[in-house]
Amino acid sequence: MKNRPSHAVIAGIGQTEFSKESGRSEQQLAAECIKMALDDAGIAAADVDGVVTFTLDNSDDVSTMRSLGFDQLNYISRLPHGGGASVATLAHAQAAILSGTSEVVVIWRAMNERSQYRFGQPQQQIPVNASGSTFAEWCMPFGAQSPASWEGVVAQRYMHQYGATNEDFGSVSVTLRKHAATNPNAWFYEKPITIEDHQASRWVVAPAIRLLDCCQESDGGVAIIVTTPERAKDLKQTPVYLRGAVQRLPFEHEIISDYYYADDITRQDIYSTTAKDLKEQSGIAPQETQVAMIYDNFTPQIFSQLEGYGYCGVGEAKDYIKDGHLELDGSSPLSPNGGHIGEGYIHGLNLMTEGIRQVRGSAANQVKNVDSVFLGAGVGGAIIAKGLD
Amino acid sequence: MKRMDPVRTVDNAFFWDAAEAERLDIQACEACDVLWHPPRPMCPKCHSTELTPRTMSGKGKLYSWSMPIHPPAWGFEEPPIVALIDLDEGVRLVSNLVGVDPESITNDMPVTVGFAETPKSKVPFFTAADSGGSE
Numbered sequence: 001m002k003n004r005p006s007h008a009v010i011a012g013i014g015q016t017e018f019s020k021e022s023g024r025s026e027q028q029l030a031a032e033c034i035k036m037a038l039d040d041a042g043i044a045a046a047d048v049d050g051v052v053t054f055t056l057d058n059s060d061d062v063s064t065m066r067s068l069g070f071d072q073l074n075y076i077s078r079l080p081h082g083g084g085a086s087v088a089t090l091a092h093a094q095a096a097i098l099s100g101t102s103e104v105v106v107i108w109r110a111m112n113e114r115s116q117y118r119f120g121q122p123q124q125q126i127p128v129n130a131s132g133s134t135f136a137e138w139c140m141p142f143g144a145q146s147p148a149s150w151e152g153v154v155a156q157r158y159m160h161q162y163g164a165t166n167e168d169f170g171s172v173s174v175t176l177r178k179h180a181a182t183n184p185n186a187w188f189y190e191k192p193i194t195i196e197d198h199q200a201s202r203w204v205v206a207p208a209i210r211l212l213d214c215c216q217e218s219d220g221g222v223a224i225i226v227t228t229p230e231r232a233k234d235l236k237q238t239p240v241y242l243r244g245a246v247q248r249l250p251f252e253h254e255i256i257s258d259y260y261y262a263d264d265i266t267r268q269d270i271y272s273t274t275a276k277d278l279k280e281q282s283g284i285a286p287q288e289t290q291v292a293m294i295y296d297n298f299t300p301q302i303f304s305q306l307e308g309y310g311y312c313g314v315g316e317a318k319d320y321i322k323d324g325h326l327e328l329d330g331s332s333p334l335s336p337n338g339g340h341i342g343e344g345y346i347h348g349l350n351l352m353t354e355g356i357r358q359v360r361g362s363a364a365n366q367v368k369n370v371d372s373v374f375l376g377a378g379v380g381g382a383i384i385a386k387g388l389d
Numbered sequence: 390m391k392r393m394d395p396v397r398t399v400d401n402a403f404f405w406d407a408a409e410a411e412r413l414d415i416q417a418c419e420a421c422d423v424l425w426h427p428p429r430p431m432c433p434k435c436h437s438t439e440l441t442p443r444t445m446s447g448k449g450k451l452y453s454w455s456m457p458i459h460p461p462a463w464g465f466e467e468p469p470i471v472a473l474i475d476l477d478e479g480v481r482l483v484s485n486l487v488g489v490d491p492e493s494i495t496n497d498m499p500v501t502v503g504f505a506e507t508p509k510s511k512v513p514f515f516t517a518a519d520s521g522g523s524e
């Protein structure tokens with residue numbers, strides 16, 4: 001039996017263009033981005049023996065295997081909770097690698113979420129017991145039928161308790177659009193906005209979320225290759241170490257919210273326990289990294305995550321952002337690629353690849369002296385780094 | 390234009406049966422004297438499957454709210470107020486706040502239940518406690 005590796009490493013990344021109409025199938029986008037990631041790593045497709053993805057898309061193990069010619073899969077994992085599980089895929093890939101079950105694991109997401117369907121629109125059908133979650137069943141007859149409407153009730157309570165305003169939330173969009181403006185891969189390349197633009201955009205869900213508080217809907221595919229340090233020695237890229245990875249589901253948690261459970265829904269323990277466990281695994285807390293890649297589906301989510309992950313105290317996010325910490329030259333630059341709001345919304349995967357590029361030193365908006373990066377999204381988190389110290 | 394019908398499952402049917410009779414029932418574990426919502430087949434405290442509906446007072450407070458404006462919500466002619474209601478008995482549910490101007494909504498305002506028709510069923514909604522419970 002082979003020695004079990006001490007760590008998993010990221011050896012390759014690939015992505016298609018991000019657009020509003022890809023003009024090809026989601027299965028083709030998946031095949032293309034995985035092929036690009038394998039080429040980036042220098043690994044033959046036949047050597048892939050594990051795949052990890054997450055719900056709410058339409059390409060799977062069988063379809064990717066059929067197009068790419070994986071020889072045999074020994075580990076197939078599909079996480080619940082949609083994009084909230086994007087970073088948690090690393091915890092599953094890590095489990096496959098550290099257990100010796102797999103040597104080359106592919107993580108991907110490929111969607112035509114703008115041209116083929118409108119991901120953020122109200123849903124007309126109620127999914128019964130969908131993905132192990134019943135909350136839609138209890139929301140839809142009341143007009144809470146879209147991700148923004150589910151987020152809106154959490155954000156309104158936050159505004160009430162901490163005196164935050166929609167204009168405060170807008171500071172996140174202004175920052176991310178500024179970052180996107182100098183990233184040629186971003187949909188909003190060279191298109192920064194002002195807070196006045198934000199305040200002039202129409203309400204999606206009053207009083208918390210305007211159009212410019214929302215992520216984009218995008219077409220595109222993104223893939224990541226995870227392998228062993230031993231295997232990575234002979235590959236094309238300097239490996240990026242996965243220092244810690246967490247998947248997390250507290251009692252009564254559901255998509256986006258803890259409506260039914262937490263006495264105070266503005267305090268999301270899911271984030272603080274994730275940060276604590278990452279510190280224990282890696283020795284690095286999220287705010288001790290040099291770049292924060294945090295899931296921006298709606299701007300209020302950045303507030304609750306900054307507070308939950310420990311970047312600032314509860315209720316302090318608006319001042320933390322005003323103090324410039326999230327700027328490219330700040331203490332914890334937020335999504336230098338522009339995030340889902342500025343670059344594109346490939347359901348968390350394009351934030352993860354940006355974090356990997358920041359560690360490699362190859363990002364469009366490269367932050368100086370990056371040793372480690374925090375990846376945070378919903379039901380998972382990870383610390384990636386140049387090395388092991 | 391009417392709200393969507395609620396989805397009935399084996400485990401939630403009692404809730405909608407009660408709503409159709411204009412009662413707000415929440416699942417209770419009598420052994421633990423605990424209410425659970427959304428309903429489930431087993432009490433997570435004692436693991437009893439002997440769970441029974443308990444009729445609520447219909448009184449509570451508005452914990453939080455939001456108003457989906459664009460794109461419009463299905464089943465509503467005007468943007469609805471989506472509300473998280475904390476019942477006096479200690480359970481939170483998603484519903485609507487009806488008959489209150491958005492400008493005059495305040496968090497934690499007292500509310501009381503009413504019932505609205507859907508094509509095949511009824512769903513609970515809430516109004517300001519002093520307004521008498523009509524839609």
Ligand SMILES: [Zn+2]
Nearest residue numbers: 418421432435
């Ligand atoms: Zn019990």
